[in-house]
């Protein structure tokens with residue numbers, strides 16, 4: 536078994552670090568600590584992704600015909616780790632390159648590919664994800680937003696919730712019920728809707744998580760051409776399932792957690808806290824969780840590189856990553872002490888990010904249910 540990075544990948548990591556050192560503004564830490572929904576970070580992500588695209592690095596793992604270099608998933612993993620470790624300057628655009636673009640390649644018409652892929656590859660378009668609804672989060676198949684077909688248009692009515700980045704997005708990838716008589720996973724379709732379409736209203740949901748993090752999006756008689764549908768009508772569940780199969784580990788949270796942990800260990804040393812065996816024990820435990828999440832994520836990437844179907848390792852990696860994030864978020868509060876009460880401080884922003892880990896992209900309990908049935912073979916609930 537060979538765990539080392541290739542020389543090429545190691546050089547690429549160094550080149551990325553040099554690039555980040557040149558491109559990130561002096562106040563990047565402050566910008567990133569306000570969260571990816573903040574105006575400053577959203578604006579910066581367009582500039583930054585354009586610069587990455589100019590180097591050929593934004594979508595290098597895509598096929599050449601769509602503006603990529605057919606680089607291996609490992610190369611893209613290196614990019615993900617370096618970006619997350621520093622606070623994800625790609626902002627919402629990490630979704631574009633990880634799964635929205637690839638979904639378009641698999642299911643898009645030639646016209647859809649021609650419209651969207653060059654913009655994603657150039658790094659100048661923001662997308663958001665319109666899946667969750669007030670009564671359909673973990674139980675996504677309960678979604679009720681309807682898109683009824685009237686001749687060559689869909690008329691959309693309903694609402695989405697917790698939609699990140701929609702305040703800055705150009706498009707929303709929207710899950711709707713196109714068969715009004717359908718139930719559960721049947722009768723659902725995916726639409727690619729421009730956010731500027733009349734009838735779309737955004738309301739921010741203030742939260743402790745970060746600046747402009749969550750929103751509700753309301754759709755009132757929103758009319759879009761049938762040509763905005765991605766994939767077959769009423770089969771959107773399969774489209775999204777396929778598109779997201781590897782996205783569950785798409786955000787390299789463990790990379791950020793590891794950087795945070797190193798910083799915490801340095802603070803603990805400065806303050807003489809390493810004399811306390813409990814602190815040392817907690818730091819060690821958190822490091823073990825980070826490493827476990829990293830190795831399990833690599834296992835998932837290895838499957839992708841070999842073209843094998845995903846396994847329950849995806850859920851295991853997610854759960855370990857969440858545990859690492861939570862452990863480090865709490866540890867940061869304890870080591871830093873009262874300074875953590877300052878909004879936007881290092882410990883505060885890490886704790887806020889950690890809070891989202893077990894909910895965003897699927898709740899931990901749901902991941903555990905999947906592990907129970909797929910990995911342990913236990914009966915489904």
Ligand SMILES: Cc1cc2nc3c(=O)[nH]c(=O)nc-3n(C[C@H](O)[C@H](O)[C@H](O)COP(=O)(O)OP(=O)(O)OC[C@H]3O[C@@H](n4cnc5c(N)ncnc54)[C@H](O)[C@@H]3O)c2cc1C
Pocket residue numbers: 663664665666667668669671672673674696697698699700891894895896897898899900901904
């Ligand atoms: C930071 C962040 C960003 C997000 N961004 C987006 C976005 O851009 N677009 C989007 O569509 N959504 C987004 N979401 C929403 C996210 O996908 C949902 O919050 C998530 O799917 C959980 O749904 P819910 O909030 O309705 O909670 P619920 O599903 O109501 O769950 C509530 C609690 O019940 C538990 N639970 C639910 N079902 C089960 C079960 N079967 N067994 C055991 N326990 C269960 C859960 O684990 C949880 O603790 C985001 C969420 C967060 C935190």
